Ligand SMILES: Nc1ncnc2c1ncn2[C@@H]1O[C@H](COP(=O)(O)OP(=O)(O)OP(=O)(O)O)[C@@H](O)[C@H]1O
């Protein structure tokens with residue numbers, strides 16, 4: 001599928017900083033940035049990382065075409081002509097390490113690390129955050145839905161309410177990673193190979209003289225794929241009885257009605273009554289699909305009420321991450337080249353949480369060797385001796401330093417995988433179904449206390465003593481200045 005040129009999919013200030021670097025002659029200095037978020041969305045205990053495939057597609061095509069250059073020439077900044085020659089030969093030649101899609105991720109853990117010429121690293125900030133923040137948010141929302149409906153068929157119905165076309169398909173993909181089974185969006189199906197599904201709309205029924213005739217015509221056209229929307233007039237008095245009539249007619253032709261869909265009214269009550277009516281008529285295999293502004297809370301509530309629903313169609317609430325429409329992932333400079341050497345840098349803030357964590361870092365998932373469960377994520381400086389030699393770790397909770405957890409025997413699984421090395425793609429992007437399977441394996445690493453939807457127990461993220469010392473040292477240095 002052809003993509004538009006996304007090179008100018010960036011904030012103007014990036015171009016302005018690139019220009020200023022170029023004017024100073026520092027455009028080739030190396031810089032290291034890390035992407036992380038500070039707070040989990042939806043009060044969830046974890047997030048599900050997504051956005052890497054989109055990042056790779058973007059980086060592999062990053063180049064200023066003549067149209068982009070002409071446009072920049074019209075800007076009031078009046079960039080020097082020679083700057084455009086620099087842009088003309090622009091290519092991403094940096095290195096990127098990132099967490100694989102589908103990985104469970106936590107606050108303050110580097111998810112993407114970019115090491116490149118500052119000129120390149122600066123340009124890509126906006127797009128990287130755009131992709132990762134949105135897709136991780138939707139995958140996380142979808143994962144919450146999956147948690148409450150682990151055994152039912154989950155259908156992504158959001159396109160009509162999505163924040164435009166790209167959000168619809170990348171959101172559908174993110175939902176699939178986190179366990180949805182199908183999408184109604186055919187372009188997402190074509191592009192990503194996600195299974196697609198569809199019933200019919202009220203318009204089909206309204207466009208006929210009667211509901212019964214509408215159902216019959218639909219069954220005539222698609223006899224092996226009939227799921228009938230039964231709530232246009234009166235679900236129990238008309239919709240379900242008409243659907244049963246059609247089920248009987250299909251049966252006479254050796255076919256089965258696949259399902260009915262409920263889209264309004266009391267979904268718990270209606271599904272229970274519809275189930276009884278279908279069972280009594282000899283159609284226990286006909287599935288009940290429900291839709292209508294559903295989210296994980298409503299689904300859990302409906303299940304608690306004993307709803308007999310086999311499949312959930314989830315649209316608006318999922319694709320727009322309705323209750324928290326943004327993930328606050330950031331892209332922070334952690335090291336810069338200065339006089340030929342790399343040095344760590346910090347951003348200081350009155351808000352403790354907003355002080356950045358300096359230095360190029362590695363992140364490990366510490367998995368207890370005795371029980372196979374994840375104990376914590378551990379963020380270190382490269383070459384950490386404790387990790388390299390498997391020495392016992394003392395995990396100090398940064399906000400409650402008296403809470404110290406000791407892990408003796410563990411596996412330290414590196415979270416960041418090489419994706420680009422000096423401009424060369426070195427990552428074999430897994431197939432989407434493998435990402436989805438890997439996500440399920442990931443969930444099994446965590447105690448249910450961290451996974452529950454309401455008030456989950458926070459999972460430990462700890463920084464190594466070396467990172468904390470470096471941070472304290474840089475804070476001291478800046479404050480003394
Ligand atoms: N048993 C239930 N318990 C809690 N919420 C429910 C239950 N049944 C349905 N809901 C939810 O209540 C909300 C309102 O549904 P309702 O059908 O009353 O209004 P509506 O969407 O305006 O209907 P219509 O589509 O006919 O205009 C929806 O989000 C629906 O999913």
Ligand SMILES: O=P(O)(O)OC[C@H]1O[C@H](OP(=O)(O)OP(=O)(O)O)[C@H](O)[C@@H]1O
Nearest residue numbers: 157263291292293294313314315316317
């Ligand atoms: O409710 P969502 O989770 O967004 O799922 C998608 C909705 O889209 C359709 O409704 P339509 O656009 O006809 O609007 P409606 O809600 O008025 O039926 C469908 O009948 C679902 O209700």
Ligand SMILES: O=C(O)c1cccnc1
Nearest residue numbers: 157184197198199200313
């Ligand atoms: O197939 C459906 O039932 C469907 C698709 C999109 C939105 N609402 C419903």
